[in-house]
Amino acid sequence: MKANKNKYFVAAKNNTDALVVYFSAKGVQANGILTKGNTANLAEIIADELNADLFELVSNDKHYPDDYRPLLEISKKDIESNARPMYQEDVPDFAKYKKVFIGGPAWFFYWPMINYTFLDKHDLTNKTLIPFATHAGSGLKGIDDHLIEMYPKNKVLKGISINGYDAQNDKDHVKRVINNWLKEILG
Numbered sequence: 001m002k003a004n005k006n007k008y009f010v011a012a013k014n015n016t017d018a019l020v021v022y023f024s025a026k027g028v029q030a031n032g033i034l035t036k037g038n039t040a041n042l043a044e045i046i047a048d049e050l051n052a053d054l055f056e057l058v059s060n061d062k063h064y065p066d067d068y069r070p071l072l073e074i075s076k077k078d079i080e081s082n083a084r085p086m087y088q089e090d091v092p093d094f095a096k097y098k099k100v101f102i103g104g105p106a107w108f109f110y111w112p113m114i115n116y117t118f119l120d121k122h123d124l125t126n127k128t129l130i131p132f133a134t135h136a137g138s139g140l141k142g143i144d145d146h147l148i149e150m151y152p153k154n155k156v157l158k159g160i161s162i163n164g165y166d167a168q169n170d171k172d173h174v175k176r177v178i179n180n181w182l183k184e185i186l187g
């Protein structure tokens, strides 16, 4: 993969119609101090296996604290208020993608609200959406249903959820699971 000057966007080696967008928390989490979040590991694997461009959603005002308890509080508040926290930079040419893989941690059966900021901000006409998540037990439950409800005009393919511990510590296993899933949904 080659980097460009947009800090949060990584272009695939070859031209592609697939984009992987994700949010992932860093800092003090339930499973230790993370410099790279669980979903970041998963998103990189999906983008690598698929030759997809990759974009990380990073809040532009430290909306998400690097600490577990305050993060729990803010995530609950955001769901109650249906917040749309802003993120830095953007995908340079969103129009070129046909498939948009979008993922984040499972937070009380939603993604972090910043994921919905991204979806709301872009023209999703004719885009196929594919959800993914890392989690500590609840899987994609709720996330996929919310996606279908919120963006009823879009085709939504079967998503995948990976346990956060595995995404962080068992990448070979995760690669195999991802490859099987990609074959199943894309043929």
Ligand SMILES: Cc1cc2nc3c(=O)[nH]c(=O)nc-3n(C[C@H](O)[C@H](O)[C@H](O)COP(=O)(O)O)c2cc1C
Pocket (backbone or CB within 6 Å): 023, 024, 025, 026, 029, 030, 034, 036, 037, 038, 039, 040, 068, 071, 072, 073, 075, 104, 105, 106, 107, 108, 109, 134, 135, 136, 137, 138, 139, 163, 164, 165
């Ligand atoms: C605010 C918050 C809420 C969470 N809610 C859930 C949940 O409802 N279900 C679940 O299985 N895991 C939950 N978790 C655990 C995360 O989904 C899991 O650790 C995930 O892999 C973190 O990904 P990340 O490192 O990319 O942020 C929660 C974690 C946080 C910080």
